[in-house]
Amino acid sequence: MTQAAPSTHLQSEPEGCPPQQTVTLFQHEPLLLDCGEPVCNVRVAYHTYGEARENATLVLHALTGNSAVHEWWPDFLGAGRPLDPGTDFIVCSNVLGGCAGTTGPDELPTIQGQPARLTLRDMARVGRALLEHLGVKKVRVVGSSMGGMLAYAWLLECPDLVERAVIIGAPARHSxxxxxxxxxxxxxxxxxxxxxxxxxxxxxxxxxxxxxxxxxxxxxxxxxxxxxxxxxxxxxxxxxxxxxxxxxxxxxxxEAMDAFQPSDYELRGIRAPVLSIGISSDVLYPAAEVKAHAALLPNSTYWELNSIHGHDAFLMDAQDLPERVRAFLHA
Incomplete structure (x- = not known):
């Protein structure tokens, strides 16, 4: 549960870009991590784009990414693009355990002298609390790389919130x-x-x-x-x-990514429509692996981006990817 009136702060951004905002959640009732440790006063840094509303598009960033979607995904953000602030409310937060404003590892409880281990499901629960704070009741989720794996965690942890999901260049679990x-x-x-x-x-x-x-x-x-x-x-x-x-x-x-190992049974229980996108030359997450995990989902569509640029093609060689994502999100 979140605090009724959590504190919120703004951080200045370059002219024309929305500011990063920071809210402190779990001020009275703690977040219970999967490792069993309770955590209070979780700070979450995030960006929003467009007018606030009950339905939103949630963007989940990659391993070394952050909540400033306008900085790292310009092909996807803007008028007529998959993430259109003119028609949609777009939310992206820095993950729990990150280093871009959200509570980091050094601020978590220690177990035998080491920071408590985080899970992707922990991150999803913090994200859910942020959406509650923002008044969001339903989301379309878009995640790439680590964000794609985190999208699987959202589908499993928050099935009542997620209407549909786009998973780009990510398997359901690490090989x-x-x-x-x-x-x-x-x-x-x-x-x-x-x-x-x-x-x-x-x-x-x-x-x-x-x-x-x-x-x-x-x-x-x-x-x-x-x-x-x-x-x-x-x-x-x-x-x-x-x-x-x-x-x-x-x-x-x-470590959180490696530990995320949902079973085939769990994946077959996901009911939301999912667009899963593999990348033909990806050596980190081979397209065949991405496709095989997508095939376990009852309501999935698979599409493959044909590029020589490997895993990073979703950033550097998007081609038809934005249009495919836009069509699916607004189907």
Whole structure:
């Protein structure tokens, strides 16, 4: 349950963009995490677009994303696009355990000296409390990558709220391959705390976000004499993430993704219409895996984005993806 009158704060954004807002929830009745620990005074940072109403479109961000949809998904946000502030009320919040304004891992209870482990279902329950605060009673959900897995958690945790969902480039649960990649990234962070490990983790992740063909097309040759373009690219990506992200958040969110393992039985119980989108060259979440999980849902449609750019194609090579999503959301 949420507090009747939670406190809300605004943070300034560049001109023409909506401000980030922050609300403190669970001020009197705690959020009970799946690990059994209660948490009070959960701070949630979020953005909204369009006029507030009881029906909304909920956007769920990726692992290192944030609630500022206008910054990272411009192809999807705007007049005539899937997320149209002129006709829809759009909500995106930073997830519990993140590092972009919402309560982070260091603020959670500790168990034997370690922050309480979070689950994707915990994040969905915090999101539900935010929607209650905003007066939203029904949502259409759109999630990509980690946000797509979180969309599955919403479908399972909040079936009364979710009218339909779009899941882009995400399976229902992590394979041993995906868990192995995350394990290597977490090992790098723990072996070299203080920033170097996070940079290496990002480099490992970037290799799984693109494809052989994508790097051949975009990172061939050298940008600096004697340094392969791919090397300078990966080093830049590591430095860039270190400047804006938390290693504790990286650990917490990747662990939550790995632990999310809904059964086939649970997936067959999802009744809402779902559009599941695979990416032809995705090596992190192969299209066949995304399609197989979608096939377990009683009311699902599968579509595949044909791109050489791997997992990140939903950001860098959207093609017909926005129109497919727009048509499904407004069917």
């Amino acid at each position: 041993p391959w995906a868990i192995g990649l995350n394990t290597a990234q977490r090992s790098a962070i723990r072996a070299a705390p203080g920033g170097e490990g996070l940079k290496i983790a990002r480099q490992i992740a970037m290799l799984s976000y693109r494809s052989h063909q994508s790097f051949a097309a975009t990172q061939a040759g050298q940008r600096v004499p004697g340094v392969p373009a791919i090397t300078s690219y990966l080093e830049y990506q590591g430095e860039k993430l270190l400047a804006r992200f938390s290693e504790q958040t990286y650990l917490a969110l990747t």
